[in-house]
Amino acid sequence: MKPTPIQKEIVNGLIAELGIQDFAKATIREVKQVAAKAEKASGVEFIKMEMGIPGLPAAKVGVDAQIQALKDGIAHSYPDIQGLPELKLQASRFVKAFIGVDIAAECCVPVCGSMQGTFASFLTCSQRDPRKDTVLFIDPGFPVQKMQLQVMGVKYETFDVYDFRGDKLGAKLESYLEKGNICAIVYSNPNNPSWICLCEEELEQIGRLATQYDVVVMEDLAYFAMDFRRDLSTPFQPPYQATVARYTDNYMLLISGSKAFSYAGERIGVVCISDILFHRHFDALSARYEGLPFGLVFSTRMLYALSSGTSHSAQFALAAMLRAAADGEYDFRSEVAVYGRRARKLKDIFCRHGFTIVYDRDLDEPVADGFYFTIGYPGMTSGQLAHELMYYGVSAICLITCGSEQEGLRVCTSFIEDHQYQQLEERMAVFEENNPV
Numbered sequence: 001m002k003p004t005p006i007q008k009e010i011v012n013g014l015i016a017e018l019g020i021q022d023f024a025k026a027t028i029r030e031v032k033q034v035a036a037k038a039e040k041a042s043g044v045e046f047i048k049m050e051m052g053i054p055g056l057p058a059a060k061v062g063v064d065a066q067i068q069a070l071k072d073g074i075a076h077s078y079p080d081i082q083g084l085p086e087l088k089l090q091a092s093r094f095v096k097a098f099i100g101v102d103i104a105a106e107c108c109v110p111v112c113g114s115m116q117g118t119f120a121s122f123l124t125c126s127q128r129d130p131r132k133d134t135v136l137f138i139d140p141g142f143p144v145q146k147m148q149l150q151v152m153g154v155k156y157e158t159f160d161v162y163d164f165r166g167d168k169l170g171a172k173l174e175s176y177l178e179k180g181n182i183c184a185i186v187y188s189n190p191n192n193p194s195w196i197c198l199c200e201e202e203l204e205q206i207g208r209l210a211t212q213y214d215v216v217v218m219e220d221l222a223y224f225a226m227d228f229r230r231d232l233s234t235p236f237q238p239p240y241q242a243t244v245a246r247y248t249d250n251y252m253l254l255i256s257g258s259k260a261f262s263y264a265g266e267r268i269g270v271v272c273i274s275d276i277l278f279h280r281h282f283d284a285l286s287a288r289y290e291g292l293p294f295g296l297v298f299s300t301r302m303l304y305a306l307s308s309g310t311s312h313s314a315q316f317a318l319a320a321m322l323r324a325a326a327d328g329e330y331d332f333r334s335e336v337a338v339y340g341r342r343a344r345k346l347k348d349i350f351c352r353h354g355f356t357i358v359y360d361r362d363l364d365e366p367v368a369d370g371f372y373f374t375i376g377y378p379g380m381t382s383g384q385l386a387h388e389l390m391y392y393g394v395s396a397i398c399l400i401t402c403g404s405e406q407e408g409l410r411v412c413t414s415f416i417e418d419h420q421y422q423q424l425e426e427r428m429a430v431f432e433e434n435n436p437v
Helices: 008-017 028-042 060-071 085-098 113-127 143-152 168-177 200-212 275-279 283-288 294-307 312-326 332-336 338-352 382-390 420-434
Strands: 108-111 134-139 155-160 182-188 216-221 251-256 269-273 372-376 409-412
Touching (some): 113 251, 182 200, 332 338, 338 420
Parallel strands (some): 134 155, 216 251
Antiparallel strands (some): 251 269
8 A cells, every 4th residue: 555645643633532432423613624634633734625714815895894994983883683774675685686585675684694593583483383393404514503403302303305306395294294293394505515406396296385385485596596506696687596485485595694695704684584584473472472473582582692793894794795796796606606616626636536426416417516526435434534634634524414414524725725726636536545445
C-alpha cells in the first residue's frame, strides 16, 4: 500500500482523544475538530467538505443597507415583532417574483434565520391540535431540526425518500398521515444533504395529502432557486422555484438569507405563511393564546418569547436584497452558481476513482449540481469511508446523521479552493490504489 497523506496514527489518536465511539455518528462539529487538529499535527492541508457554511462574500446590497440603517440610528430601537413593513412587503414581492404565488405582506414574518423559523414553526404546529403531536420528516434532512424537537419534547417520525420517489411518495406519506397524529411535514428543496429536488408531481401529492389530513407543510427553502438545471433567475417569469404552495393552503415557506445571499452571519430569514393558514383559528391555540389565529400565535407568542423580534438592522439588509432581486437589479443566482460548477468538478474526480453518487437522480434526470452532493464507495460503510478519507486529508459527514438509510457521505462544495482540485485528484488516485474494488 502507498503511504497516506496523513499518518493513520494521528487521525486514530485524535478520534480516540475526542471519545468518538462510532465515526458514522460523528457530528459535523466533531468531524471538523478532528480535521482541524489533524491538519495542524501533520502540516497537511485538509480538503474540508463537512461544514455547510457559505463560501462567498455577503451580498453587497444587503451590507450597504444594513450599514446605512445603523448609521441612521436604528440600533437603538426594538424591532416590531411582526417585522419591518418594508421587509414584509419585499418578502411578498420576492415570493411572487420567484415562486409565482401570492402571499400577503402581513403573512411574511422575519426570523433570526431559518433555524429560529423552524423552532417557532414546530412550537406552533405541535400545539394546534392535541391529537396531532408528531412531526414527519421526509429524509434525508438537516439534523439540527430533529435536535430542536428533542429540546422541546415533541415526537417525530422519519423515512428516507430514496426508494419513494414519484408515484410511490404519496402512498408512503399516507401510511403515516392516516394514523392521525402528524401535525407537520418537513423537507428541504433542494435537499440538504442529497441535493435531490422534489418535482411538481411529488409536491402535488404532498399538498393534496396535507389538505386531506389537515397537516401543515414546512417547506425549507434554505437553498432557494439553486436547482441550476433550470433558469430560475428572471423575476415574475416562469419557470419558478418548485413549491407545495401551489397545491395546498396548509404551508409555511422558510426562506433564508444565509445561502442565497451569503448572509449567514446576521441570522436573518423570513417565514411566509399562506394567507388562509395565517388567519385560521384552532381551538387549542385559541384556548391557550387568548383567541389568536395561527399566524399571530407564531409571531406574537412564539417569536416574542424566543427573541422579542429579529435584528433590526439585518431586516433592512434582507429587505434591500429581496427588493433588488425582485426588481431585476441583483441576480443572486449568478453569484451562487459557482457551487454548481464546483460540484461538477468534484463529482468527476470522485467518480474517476471508483466512487459513486448515492442520491444520483431526480426521477428521469440526473440530480442537479449544487451546494451538496453524496458519495459512496463499494464495500465500505459510511463510517468506514468517512474514517478512511481522513487519512487522505478529506473530511465529510455520514449520511446516517441526516436520517438517510444509505451508506455514504455528504460533501459540501462551499469551501473548495481552486488549487484543491488537483490535490483531491492526486489523493483519490492513492485512495483507489489502496482500496481496490
